[in-house]
Amino acid sequence: MPCMYILYSEKLNKYYIGACINMERRLYEHNIGHSKFTSLGIPWKLLYTEQFEDLDAAKKRELQLKRMKSRKYIEELISKKK
Structure with missing residues (x-):
């Protein structure tokens, strides 16, 4: 299912916004560099x-x-979702 997503890196203290069809695969790709x-x-x-x-x-x-x-x-969006 297509989605828009927000990732966070503690190392960089930054958010990353993206869109994809397969979230599980895309997160894996981000985390293998x-x-x-x-x-x-x-x-x-x-x-x-x-x-x-x-x-x-x-x-x-x-x-x-x-x-x-x-x-x-971005932080307000995330906090409302929780």
Whole structure:
């Protein structure tokens, strides 16, 4: 199922926002250093997901959050989900 997700790295004290179809596989890829940026922050923890009907909708939501450039908003989203 397509989703938008937020990961967190304690090592970097940073959040990472992405979109994918298979969350389990994508988290695995982040934690084995599949991409250059996320390899610096291993281990990544999955803190938040939103499910969508298709990948395009998940990517639109990803871009919406990235454009906000707001750590405070991301942390509020995560805290509301818990």
